Amino acid sequence: MKGHIFMLLEDFISEVAGDEVLYDALDECSFDSSKGFVRTENYPDEQLVELVNIVVGKMGISLTQAHFGFGEWLYPKLSNLLPPQFTQYPHPAYVLKQLDDLHHIELKKLYPDAQPPAFQYHSTTPYTAQLIYTSPRRLFDLVKGVLAGMSCYYDVDIEVELQTNWQGNNNCAKFLLKYSKSCDL
Numbered sequence: 001m002k003g004h005i006f007m008l009l010e011d012f013i014s015e016v017a018g019d020e021v022l023y024d025a026l027d028e029c030s031f032d033s034s035k036g037f038v039r040t041e042n043y044p045d046e047q048l049v050e051l052v053n054i055v056v057g058k059m060g061i062s063l064t065q066a067h068f069g070f071g072e073w074l075y076p077k078l079s080n081l082l083p084p085q086f087t088q089y090p091h092p093a094y095v096l097k098q099l100d101d102l103h104h105i106e107l108k109k110l111y112p113d114a115q116p117p118a119f120q121y122h123s124t125t126p127y128t129a130q131l132i133y134t135s136p137r138r139l140f141d142l143v144k145g146v147l148a149g150m151s152c153y154y155d156v157d158i159e160v161e162l163q164t165n166w167q168g169n170n171n172c173a174k175f176l177l178k179y180s181k182s183c184d185l
Contacts, residue, residue, distance in 0.1 A: 002114055006037035006048060012073050017059055025054040042113060045137065064141045071145020076153050092150040092158065093183040096131055097121045126182035131175040132166065140164055140173045147175065156181045 013022040026033040031047050056066045079087045086102050087095060095102075096119075103116035117135030124130060133143050144160055151158040157180035166172040 002039070003037040003041040003043060004039045006043060006051075007039060008074060008077060009048065009051065009070065010037070011077075012070050013055055016069065016073070017055065021055060021058050025051060025058060028054050067139060067141035068145035068148070071139075071142040071147075072149040072152075073145075074142075075146050075149030079153060090154065091156055091179070091181065091183040092147075092154045093121075093123065093129060093179065095150065096129070096177075097123070099131075123183070126184050127179050129177045129179075131177060132172065133175065134169070134172045136171050138171060138173075143173070143175065147177070 010022060013025070029047070029050055031050070033051075037043065052063070052066060056063055059066075061069075082102070086098055089095060099119040099121060103119065117133055117137070117139075119134075120130075120132040122130045122132075131143075131147075133140070140162060144162060147158050147160050150156075159178040161176040161178075163174040163176070164170075166174040
């Protein structure tokens, strides 16, 4: 996992739970967290999982709540880092349609060794779409949170129905999306 995600997670924990929870959690980690994370470095996924699990325990919330909350918080932060051609639209559908290109082209330019998830977006009507997410990390609730963050960012309500184990693949989920505003792609 990229250090950039670790750094964003630290910001999220500080904002939501406070610096004391963050520092206590970092002290409890089995890995050396004293040096801080470097944006461009890769860190084992297990370190991120360990940090999240410690924070979840300290806050008394579920992993589902933590993933969703981080995803919801994350989208506005990431949108400020992305090139305008990916975010300057009146509707989240435009961004979701480009999501796989964003991850596999733009992200790879910055971080060639990144292992991003795969996304497939299919508009079914001006008000509905399907988003297929595939990743061995299985961060389905994080994706739901990002969709909620997009909903607020673009001021378009998005109803989300999640179908995990899509087509018998444990690493894949189908998100059925229903928008409050139409989008003709």
